[in-house]
Amino acid sequence: MTGPRETPRWDRLGPATAARLEEAALGILERTGVEVPVPEALALLRDGGAAVDGARVRIPERLVTWALGAAPTSVTLHDRAGRPALELAGRRHYFGTGSDCLNILDHRTGERRRATTADLVDGLALAEALPNVDFVMSMYLPSDVDPALADRHQAAAMLARTRKPFVLVTYDLAGMLDGLEMAEIVAGGRAALAARPQLGVYINVTRGLLFNEDSVRKLLACAERGVPALWIPVTSGGTTGPITLAGTIAINTAGVLAGVVLAQLAREGAPVVVPGFGGDALDLRTMVDPYAGPEPKGVAASLAHRWGLPMFSLGAGSDAKVVDEQSAAEAGMTMLADALAGGHLVHDLGYLESGLTGSHVQLAICDELAGWINALVRPVDVSDEALALDLVDAHGVDGSYLELDHTFAHYRERWYPTLFDRRGHEPWRAAGATTMAQRAATRVDQLLAGPRPAALDPDVERAVRAVVDRAEATAGL
Amino acid sequence: MNDTAFEAMRRAVVDGDADAAAAAASAAIAAGIPPLVAIDEGFMPGMKEVGAGFAAGDLFLPDMMLAARAMQRALNVLEPELQKAAVERAVAGRVVIGTVAGDIHEIGKNLVGMLLSTSGFEVHDLGVNVSPERFVAAVQEHRADIVGLSALLTTTMTGQRTIIAALQAAGLRPPVKVMVGGAPVTGAWASEIGADGYSEDAMGAVELAKRLVGAGEAAR
Numbered sequence: 154m155t156g157p158r159e160t161p162r163w164d165r166l167g168p169a170t171a172a173r174l175e176e177a178a179l180g181i182l183e184r185t186g187v188e189v190p191v192p193e194a195l196a197l198l199r200d201g202g203a204a205v206d207g208a209r210v211r212i213p214e215r216l217v218t219w220a221l222g223a224a225p226t227s228v229t230l231h232d233r234a235g236r237p238a239l240e241l242a243g244r245r246h247y248f249g250t251g252s253d254c255l256n257i258l259d260h261r262t263g264e265r266r267r268a269t270t271a272d273l274v275d276g277l278a279l280a281e282a283l284p285n286v287d288f289v290m291s292m293y294l295p296s297d298v299d300p301a302l303a304d305r306h307q308a309a310a311m312l313a314r315t316r317k318p319f320v321l322v323t324y325d326l327a328g329m330l331d332g333l334e335m336a337e338i339v340a341g342g343r344a345a346l347a348a349r350p351q352l353g354v355y356i357n358v359t360r361g362l363l364f365n366e367d368s369v370r371k372l373l374a375c376a377e378r379g380v381p382a383l384w385i386p387v388t389s390g391g392t393t394g395p396i397t398l399a400g401t402i403a404i405n406t407a408g409v410l411a412g413v414v415l416a417q418l419a420r421e422g423a424p425v426v427v428p429g430f431g432g433d434a435l436d437l438r439t440m441v442d443p444y445a446g447p448e449p450k451g452v453a454a455s456l457a458h459r460w461g462l463p464m465f466s467l468g469a470g471s472d473a474k475v476v477d478e479q480s481a482a483e484a485g486m487t488m489l490a491d492a493l494a495g496g497h498l499v500h501d502l503g504y505l506e507s508g509l510t511g512s513h514v515q516l517a518i519c520d521e522l523a524g525w526i527n528a529l530v531r532p533v534d535v536s537d538e539a540l541a542l543d544l545v546d547a548h549g550v551d552g553s554y555l556e557l558d559h560t561f562a563h564y565r566e567r568w569y570p571t572l573f574d575r576r577g578h579e580p581w582r583a584a585g586a587t588t589m590a591q592r593a594a595t596r597v598d599q600l601l602a603g604p605r606p607a608a609l610d611p612d613v614e615r616a617v618r619a620v621v622d623r624a625e626a627t628a629g630l
Numbered sequence: 631m632n633d634t635a636f637e638a639m640r641r642a643v644v645d646g647d648a649d650a651a652a653a654a655a656s657a658a659i660a661a662g663i664p665p666l667v668a669i670d671e672g673f674m675p676g677m678k679e680v681g682a683g684f685a686a687g688d689l690f691l692p693d694m695m696l697a698a699r700a701m702q703r704a705l706n707v708l709e710p711e712l713q714k715a716a717v718e719r720a721v722a723g724r725v726v727i728g729t730v731a732g733d734i735h736e737i738g739k740n741l742v743g744m745l746l747s748t749s750g751f752e753v754h755d756l757g758v759n760v761s762p763e764r765f766v767a768a769v770q771e772h773r774a775d776i777v778g779l780s781a782l783l784t785t786t787m788t789g790q791r792t793i794i795a796a797l798q799a800a801g802l803r804p805p806v807k808v809m810v811g812g813a814p815v816t817g818a819w820a821s822e823i824g825a826d827g828y829s830e831d832a833m834g835a836v837e838l839a840k841r842l843v844g845a846g847e848a849a850r
Contacts, residue, residue: 255784255814300784324785359734392737437690440741440832509813 161244161458161495162530165451171459174399174452178406179214186211187362187411191369197418210411217410220417226461228353228381228424230288230318233339233607235349238318239287241426241463244495246530248488248523249288250280251470251501252307252322252355254511257293258475260594265474265510268293272511273307276503277314279513281607282600285523288318290355290500292511302628305621308332311352312339312617313609320383320465320500322355326370329354331624333380335617339609347379353426353465353498358386360393361408369415376416376423383426383465383498384412389442390434398448402432406456413462429454429466429496444470444507445483454494466496469519470504476514476590480505484515485522492526513601517593521572528568539563572596635661636672639704643676646696648703655707665708666717673704677748685833691741698748721752723843726768727778728756730789735782738811741832742778749836751776762789762796769797769806776842778835779825781812790815791823807842811835 166174189195190208204211227242239247257268276292291307298306304323311319312335321336323329333346333354340346354375358368364386375382386408388394390401409427416425432449435442444467457464468491473479484502491499501508502523503516537543541559544552554560572592574581585591609617635658642650651673658668680697683689712719725746729739736758743755754772756764769777777797781787790810797803807826810819820828826842829835 294784296784300788303784324783365734389737435737437692438684438687440691440738 161454161493163451163490163493164455164458165494166455166459168459171455174403174406174456175459177399177403178410179217181362181403181407182212182217182411183214184211185362185407187364187408189364189369189411189415190366191364191373194369194373194415194419198415201414201418203414212411212414216414220410220414221460221462223417223421224413224460224462225422225424226463228426228463230353230381231349231351232318233312233316233351235340235345235351237349239498241497242461244530246466246492246496246499247287248285248469248502248519249320249498249500250276250286250290250292250516251504251508251511252290252292252320253294254292254504254509255294255296256506256510258505258510258512258514260476260512260514260597267296268511269297270295270306270310273310274314275601276511276513276516277310278605278607279516279597279600281315281317281605282603283517283520285520285527286317286502286516288320288498288500289315290320291322292503292516299625299628302328302621302624304328305331305335305624308335309617309621312336313614314605314607316607318350319352320355320498321352322357323371325367326374327624329371330374331620333374333378335620338616338620339613343378350380353381353383355383355465356385358384358408358412361386361388361404361406364408364411372412372416372425373419376419376425379420379424381424381426381463382416383428384409384416385428385465386412386431388431390432391437392435396434398432398434398452401434402449402452402456405431406453409453424463426463426465426498427453427457427460429457429464429491429494429499441472441507443472444501444504445472445487447486450487450490451494454491454496457497458495464497466491466494466499467501468492468496468499469522470501470508471515472505472507474506474510476505476512476518476593480512480515481518481522481589484519488519488522489526489529492530513597514590514593517596517600518572518589521570521593524568524571525573632661632663632671635663635668636675639668639672640676640679642704643673643697643700644679646693646700648696648700651700651704652707655704659707659711665711665715666719668708669705669719673701674750677701681745681748681833694748695744698744701748720750722750723775723839724752724754724772725776725778725839726754726756726765726772726774727780728760728765728768729758729780729782730786730793731759731761732789733781733783733786734758735780735812738782738813738832739778739780742780742811742835745832745836746778746839749840751839762793765793766796766800766802769802770800774806776807776809776839778839779808779810781810781815783812784814787812787814787819790819790825794824809835809838809842 199205230239232238280289359365388405394401394404416423431453468487469484471480471483502519639654779790809827810825827838
């Protein structure tokens with residue numbers, strides 16, 4: 154298989170296991186194939202050398218090899234001003250929120266309730282203000298708008314309220330096209346959006362081997378426009394795939410590779426982002442889809458690195474119902490795993506209850522965890538200035554370093570927590586004897602009370618709103 | 631004597647051992663135990679035990695499925711005897727379930743169907759992306775007591791309301807009860823659209839179905 158390979162800090166699979174999984178996925182593509190219910194896509198695949206039988210497509214290895222060579226090894230997302238912000242390549246990782254939580258755990262009341270537009274607006278303001286949140290997703294699904302058009306409202310809100318890169322999630326092709334139209338208005342046209350995309354489009358694919366029509370049409374439309382497409386098939390072990398980790402990941406990987414092939418056939422060099430997650434199984438005791446299971450971590454990331462493809466990972470999601478020890482532990486461990494695996498876009502900060510509930514407080518805690526992890530993976534500076542051998546020579550075995558200019562120049566380079574408490578017992582007690590969650594809630598309130606600098610130019614915002622209004626006017630027609 | 635036989639039946643179901651269940655059923659026939667007694671006092675207690683273990687979070691779904699498979703093997707053996715004796719096994723109720731039009735999520739719906747089956751209901755699963763017309767036709771065809779409507783998306787849950795209206799228009803309401811489920815579905819939503827009940831999870835759906843059947847009987 155071609156493609157540049159960069160070993161992440163943590164390569165879960167190693168070359169031999171990765172090769173076996175890749176071989177298994179290629180075998181599935183050749184023998185079983187994938188279902189692609191879109192005539193234009195079938196024509197592209199047939200012309201590309203795949204065997205097409207009805208909607209079933211069997212893809213030969215050489216076509217996959219070609220596509221992996223043709224797909225860009227790096228995708229760069231930009232901030233709203235058009236400056237490069239996140240380069241999805243190599244060992245990098247970036248942290249961002251999740252999307253579409255039905256509920257919010259309201260830290261002001263302790264109540265779990267349906268999320269509203271006001272929560273969406275607050276969540277985006279919070280994500281904008283938190284320093285270690287690198288990109289955003291919609292966080293909440295507002296219950297106070299027409300459910301069929303919630304994706305348009307989310308797209309407009311993200312464009313109007315964040316300058317950070319974001320990931321757009323929409324229901325169907327029409328929703329995606331409306332979202333892209335809004336993004337083009339903000340970027341200054343279709344060419345500008347393709348050249349300096351602030352967003353990637355999340356494409357939810359039914360199953361590893363079964364593509365829904367909208368997912369295929371979205372992929373083709375993104376390829377045509379040069380907008381990064383996040384091609385995300387989901388196979389659930391024991392239900393839509395074998396219960397074993399290897400069996401599930403093999404099926405899902407086949408679907409991932411088929412998407413890469415299709416995108417490259419649609420337009421060679423089309424930016425496509427693959428999952429850095431997969432291989433989960435439903436919890437067969439509770440029937441809940443777990444977000445923080447240990448076994449799949451790093452598996453899909455190892456494969457994506459093997460092919461040198463940009464990826465979209467899933468960390469920080471917790472299965473806890475409230476912000477507690479479980480939510481902090483699950484978020485911290487999964488974020489660390491994805492960072493060490495070089496998971497590029499790592500989403501779902503702030504998720505509780507397996508993605509059904511979001512929490513501002515959990516997001517603030519994840520921001521702190523992200524800061525810690527970012528400091529962990531920073532390369533060690535061994536410059537002369539950092540080694541300071543001259544100081545050792547000068548001060549000998551019993552030198553005192555606290556009052557030295559070198560200390561004054563560098564002490565800020567150490568990571569200092571915002572929420573983790575490092576006070577002594579008495580000062581901690583004097584300051585209210587707070588827990589981490591209490592301090593996080595205070596930080597949320599402070600940030601939400603602060604300035605909200607991300608507002609769009611009013612004319613641009615009106616033009617974006619007009620796309621939402623048009624969708625509302627034509628809904629149900 | 632019979633106690634030992636009932637224990638072997640219960641054990642076979644709890645262990646999910648289909649061969650042992652079939653053997654225990656054959657042994658019951660040979661020993662002259664009436665088939666309905668074997669079912670009610672031998673195999674069903676095993677099924678209930680596994681169901682309770684699953685509800686408590688001690689057992690896994692595959693444990694339930696293996697138990698149900700063992701139970702079915704025993705029923706296959708006992709069925710000819712039931713027919714010979716011209717007795718019909720009482721069915722807890724007839725249920726038509728499916729995922730509403732536009733929605734292809736099936737895992738939750740399948741689970742509810744399976745648990746209802748293992749609890750003695752006759753279940754007709756229409757699959758996913760089911761139109762209101764198909765729901766109405768299936769209710770009529772199977773003389774259903776209950777319709778279960780699944781929807782996982784906020785964009786498709788409105789389909790539950792449409793189907794209730796279609797059942798109404800076909801003159802099937804209120805005798806035919808409607809229960810709704812799915813991630814975005816709440817008790818408030820169920821009330822708003824005039825459903826008879828809602829459950830947060832599959833085990834709760836079985837309890838709900840039992841209540842709804844009981845209510846239906848009382849009303850008749």
